[in-house]
Amino acid sequence: MRKVLFVCLGNICRSPMAEMILKELVRERKLEFEYEIASRGISREEEGNDIYFLAKRKLYQEEIPVEPHQAHQITQRDIDSFDDILVMENSHKKAILRNYRVEYPEKVQRLLDTDISDPWYSGDFDTVFEQLYEGCLKYLEKRL
Numbered sequence: 001m002r003k004v005l006f007v008c009l010g011n012i013c014r015s016p017m018a019e020m021i022l023k024e025l026v027r028e029r030k031l032e033f034e035y036e037i038a039s040r041g042i043s044r045e046e047e048g049n050d051i052y053f054l055a056k057r058k059l060y061q062e063e064i065p066v067e068p069h070q071a072h073q074i075t076q077r078d079i080d081s082f083d084d085i086l087v088m089e090n091s092h093k094k095a096i097l098r099n100y101r102v103e104y105p106e107k108v109q110r111l112l113d114t115d116i117s118d119p120w121y122s123g124d125f126d127t128v129f130e131q132l133y134e135g136c137l138k139y140l141e142k143r144l
């Protein structure tokens with residue numbers, strides 16, 4: 001069982017979108033029993049909140065099933081228990097390495113080679129979806 005955690009800032013846009021996308025890709029490949037997939041935020045700003053409605057709408061448009069969600073800040077326990085911690089921006093990696101004890105820093109990786117910018121401010125959920133989808137496909141290809 002491989003445990004994968006997506007991390008963004010608020011845990012209401014990018015990381016839960018990536019979580020739903022990877023879950024769907026894994027289901028399509030009949031690998032759902034080999035992966036545990038979840039998401040968290042760096043901040044506590046959105047604690048308990050659902051996925052932002054524009055993020056949800058984009059997932060529905062792309063026929064990605066959307067599970068119930070409550071935003072949560074990443075904890076030390078998460079850092080210790082997940083195998084791969086996939087962040088959206090370099091700043092998220094820095095924040096994790098600064099604020100938590102990370103025994104294996106190499107498990108904290110950016111999902112893409114570039115930052116996936118925040119759709120909360122840009123409103124561009126199309127580009128973000130494309131980037132997240134590409135990142136999730138590449139992650140799976142590396143694993144197979």
Ligand code: 4NP
Pocket residue numbers: 008009010011012013014015045046118119120
């Ligand atoms: P996310 O987007 O990091 O992709 O979930 C954000 C959502 C909320 C906030 C920032 C980013 N916020 O500051 O409340």
